[in-house]
Amino acid sequence: MNIESTTPVAPNDSESQRPVPEAIRQGASATTESTQNSQRRIRRSKTFYGICVSVSFLSIVVLAVLLISIAVQGRSRLTPTLLTGAHSTSEPASSGMYPAIIGSLSICAVCALSALPLGIGTAIFLEEFQPTNPWLRRLHGFLNLNISNLAGVPSIVYGLLGLSLFVFMFNAFGQIKVNESSGTELMGVERYYQILTLAGGGDSVLVRQTDLALPTITITEPIEAVDRDGNTFRLEVWDPKSGTPKPKDPATQHRTVRLGQSGGAYAKTSWYYFRLPFGRSFLAAGLTLSLVILPIVIIAAQEALRSVSPSLREASYGLGATKWQTVRNVSLPAAIPGIMTGAILAMGRAIGEAAPILVVLGATVAKNSGPQNLMDTVVTMPVLIFHWAGDPQVTYQQLAAAAIIVLLLVLLLMNSLAIYLRQKIRVE
Amino acid sequence: MIPEQTQPIRLAIDMPQSASATNAPTTDTSAPSPADASQSAEELCIEISHFNAWYGSFQAIHDLSLDIRRNQVTAFIGPSGCGKSTLLRWINRMNDIVPTAHSNGTLRIHDLDVLSPSTDVVHLRRQVGMVFQKPNPFPKTIYENVAFGPRLHLKLRRGELDELVEWSLRKAAVWDEVKDRLNAPALGLSGGQQQRLCIARAIAVGPEILLMDEPCSALDPASTLAIEDLIYELREQYTIVMVTHNMQQASRCSDRTAFFFEGRLVESGPTDDVFTKPQQKRTDDYVRGRFG
Numbered sequence A: 001m002n003i004e005s006t007t008p009v010a011p012n013d014s015e016s017q018r019p020v021p022e023a024i025r026q027g028a029s030a031t032t033e034s035t036q037n038s039q040r041r042i043r044r045s046k047t048f049y050g051i052c053v054s055v056s057f058l059s060i061v062v063l064a065v066l067l068i069s070i071a072v073q074g075r076s077r078l079t080p081t082l083l084t085g086a087h088s089t090s091e092p093a094s095s096g097m098y099p100a101i102i103g104s105l106s107i108c109a110v111c112a113l114s115a116l117p118l119g120i121g122t123a124i125f126l127e128e129f130q131p132t133n134p135w136l137r138r139l140h141g142f143l144n145l146n147i148s149n150l151a152g153v154p155s156i157v158y159g160l161l162g163l164s165l166f167v168f169m170f171n172a173f174g175q176i177k178v179n180e181s182s183g184t185e186l187m188g189v190e191r192y193y194q195i196l197t198l199a200g201g202g203d204s205v206l207v208r209q210t211d212l213a214l215p216t217i218t219i220t221e222p223i224e225a226v227d228r229d230g231n232t233f234r235l236e237v238w239d240p241k242s243g244t245p246k247p248k249d250p251a252t253q254h255r256t257v258r259l260g261q262s263g264g265a266y267a268k269t270s271w272y273y274f275r276l277p278f279g280r281s282f283l284a285a286g287l288t289l290s291l292v293i294l295p296i297v298i299i300a301a302q303e304a305l306r307s308v309s310p311s312l313r314e315a316s317y318g319l320g321a322t323k324w325q326t327v328r329n330v331s332l333p334a335a336i337p338g339i340m341t342g343a344i345l346a347m348g349r350a351i352g353e354a355a356p357i358l359v360v361l362g363a364t365v366a367k368n369s370g371p372q373n374l375m376d377t378v379v380t381m382p383v384l385i386f387h388w389a390g391d392p393q394v395t396y397q398q399l400a401a402a403a404i405i406v407l408l409l410v411l412l413l414m415n416s417l418a419i420y421l422r423q424k425i426r427v428e
Numbered sequence B: 001m002i003p004e005q006t007q008p009i010r011l012a013i014d015m016p017q018s019a020s021a022t023n024a025p026t027t028d029t030s031a032p033s034p035a036d037a038s039q040s041a042e043e044l045c046i047e048i049s050h051f052n053a054w055y056g057s058f059q060a061i062h063d064l065s066l067d068i069r070r071n072q073v074t075a076f077i078g079p080s081g082c083g084k085s086t087l088l089r090w091i092n093r094m095n096d097i098v099p100t101a102h103s104n105g106t107l108r109i110h111d112l113d114v115l116s117p118s119t120d121v122v123h124l125r126r127q128v129g130m131v132f133q134k135p136n137p138f139p140k141t142i143y144e145n146v147a148f149g150p151r152l153h154l155k156l157r158r159g160e161l162d163e164l165v166e167w168s169l170r171k172a173a174v175w176d177e178v179k180d181r182l183n184a185p186a187l188g189l190s191g192g193q194q195q196r197l198c199i200a201r202a203i204a205v206g207p208e209i210l211l212m213d214e215p216c217s218a219l220d221p222a223s224t225l226a227i228e229d230l231i232y233e234l235r236e237q238y239t240i241v242m243v244t245h246n247m248q249q250a251s252r253c254s255d256r257t258a259f260f261f262e263g264r265l266v267e268s269g270p271t272d273d274v275f276t277k278p279q280q281k282r283t284d285d286y287v288r289g290r291f292g
Helices: A013-017 A022-029 A033-075 A082-086 A098-128 A134-151 A155-165 A282-306 A310-318 A323-352 A355-361 A383-388 A396-426 B016-020 B032-043 B084-091 B121-129 B144-153 B158-171 B175-181 B191-203 B221-234 B248-251 B271-276 B281-287
Strands: A186-196 A206-210 A215-217 A223-226 A234-238 A257-258 A262-274 B044-055 B058-069 B073-077 B101-107 B128-131 B209-213 B239-243 B256-261 B264-270
Touching: A022 A098, A033 A396, A033 B264, A082 A098, A082 A396, A098 A134, A098 A282, A098 A323, A098 A396, A134 A282, A134 B158, A134 B191, A134 B256, A155 A282, A155 A355, A206 A262, A257 A262, A310 A323, A310 B128, A310 B191, A323 A383, A323 A396, A323 B248, A355 A383, A383 A396, A396 B044, B044 B084, B044 B239, B058 B084, B058 B101, B058 B239, B058 B264, B073 B084, B073 B248, B084 B101, B084 B256, B121 B128, B128 B191, B144 B158, B144 B191, B158 B175, B158 B191, B175 B191, B175 B221, B191 B209, B191 B221, B221 B239, B221 B248, B256 B271, B256 B281, B264 B281, B271 B281
Parallel strands: A234 A257, B073 B239, B073 B256, B128 B209, B209 B239
Antiparallel strands: A186 A206, A186 A262, A206 A223, A215 A262, A223 A234, B044 B058, B044 B101, B256 B264
């Protein structure tokens, strides 16, 4: 680098005396031969270019054939009913995938909320922190080595892991109860007795359950009750033997029961109803899927952080920034576009996974709404497609094709949203 | 050339005695007068003795002793791999980032033991700013680049921050070129402007010492000249340690020069002496361009 030397550097003697290799002298003289040689190499380069173009066309053609065949098959079923209806065994024509769309999106949300912070956090640990503690350093090396192995594990294995880890929780909290109304659920559940036989017929009313040990209640005297709309009122009793008359007025009839009527235990769950173990719930399914995509997220985030120029980090440290300040203000902002790209790919994988969902939630598709609470089961798009595609009825097969189109559209929508966000972040 | 400015917000670490560092900025507006500067010209700032440094098992610096004086420009010269950058990066403990780097010996800044594990590295680096070989502004606006350092350490009001940013940019002789586009991306500046922006960024946290690791090696001659002029100006308020491969640069803008070879200090002294009557044969060979 010494450009301004006052005395010129003496030429290296051994360099100047080295003889010119035979091949170079020959090549320089044999002009026609070297021209032929270069012509041949140019031809070879062009051939290679042609192969590359045709290979990439091949993959596009395969994709196009797939899309066209699906579109042709599913075209007749791309109706509003497909988006609003639910699966129906008796009427294939009015079947839809509304619960599956909601189900897939809610599983995806759980998955993103759990996998992204965990994955990005792990990547920051692996890339930004050089632990000095020998145990942490060993963990660091072990993780670094094994994350890519984890990415190669088949998703059904994660499904089985999720089944024992989230669905049953290794039975640490006892077996899953068949009758959920009689357990000791943790939160978000209100217990009532449901009384169906009112004097005037009509809707049932609820009486608050005070003793969890009693599965039924027998009404012997007036008691406080709740109607369907959540209003409390006093439930009256009529007794033919003692001469208390049955009320005539319909409004009163709805608030009166005959003496000795009984009500069964009934659990009313809120949206935040939560218990351990998770059982076959969408929460368990989302967490299982987050295990599937966690390695992908970690690797993508690691790559993104690694591509941040070390000189930026040095600049930040040089100004007296702490590790966290550097990660927060320099590394993460520069890595966000890359992390987003990885996250998009991972979410695309999560929304299309069928195997772990089949293991965790089973193959049932009979549900006509999205999840009502955290412990509710859901139908997902891949499972519904799997179910429909395997049905011998032609209508269901057309529905499966239409559902595939919807699934692809949802994926496309998610990807474009993420790309839009990424561009926006990059501009800022 | 540069309008004489005083730092509007003194950042609490001018004197080593205040090293216990309260983060509260005091608004002391008195500039160190030139008289002060000449008085303290020979005052010791960085004291290095029997210093050894390793990367893993490779010893990069062997038993090195050197004194660096206050308000002077000290240039480290020597062929590649002679340990000059390593030493520079130990002065503000930038080598902490390298897991295999370790050292022993004494390295003191006034009475602060730099190498001690209990030294507050964050505080040290505020006191010892660094400018790197390649201009490395953050991919943010010009304003945000300069405000980055102060924001790490202090809670400043918008007005104070504006004032500090302007002061730093003026000090780094880049204000006139960027004042109309403070909110433009810093990466849109030319290489020389970027490097001066990096210097502004470094002095915005109020350091006492500036370390410059080949600050001009990625720049064209005109920008190099601008940076050299700047280094000359900055000497009045900062102690500057500069690594350079360019011996003309060392002779143009440094007060003292230290020549390193294979991890050892061969010779150090006033720049004129080192270049015109070196004591060692190897120094003589190097400054005459016989090797390296």
